[in-house]
Amino acid sequence: xxxxxxxxxxxxxxxxxxxxxxxxxxxxxxxxxxxxxxxxxxxxxxxxxxxxxxxxxxxxxxxx
Numbered sequence: 001x002x003x004x005x006x007x008x009x010x011x012x013x014x015x016x017x018x019x020x021x022x023x024x025x026x027x028x029x030x031x032x033x034x035x036x037x038x039x040x041x042x043x044x045x046x047x048x049x050x051x052x053x054x055x056x057x058x059x060x061x062x063x064x
Contacts (some may be wrong), residue, residue: 014057
């Protein structure tokens with residue numbers, strides 16, 4: 001399942017400012033989190049991956 005817009009909003013709210021404001025750092029974080037260097041945007045994440053990232057950033061998963 002694709003990532004939800006609400007999940008993207010939560011991820012962006014939870015990201016540290018240094019990462020959120022640096023496109024390359026954010027791309028590196030997503031690639032490192034997924035283990036796939038071709039995935040560099042939050043929009044590339046699946047629904048499940050997004051919730052895992054949200055949890056790792058200290059947030060609560062988003063359910064549809």
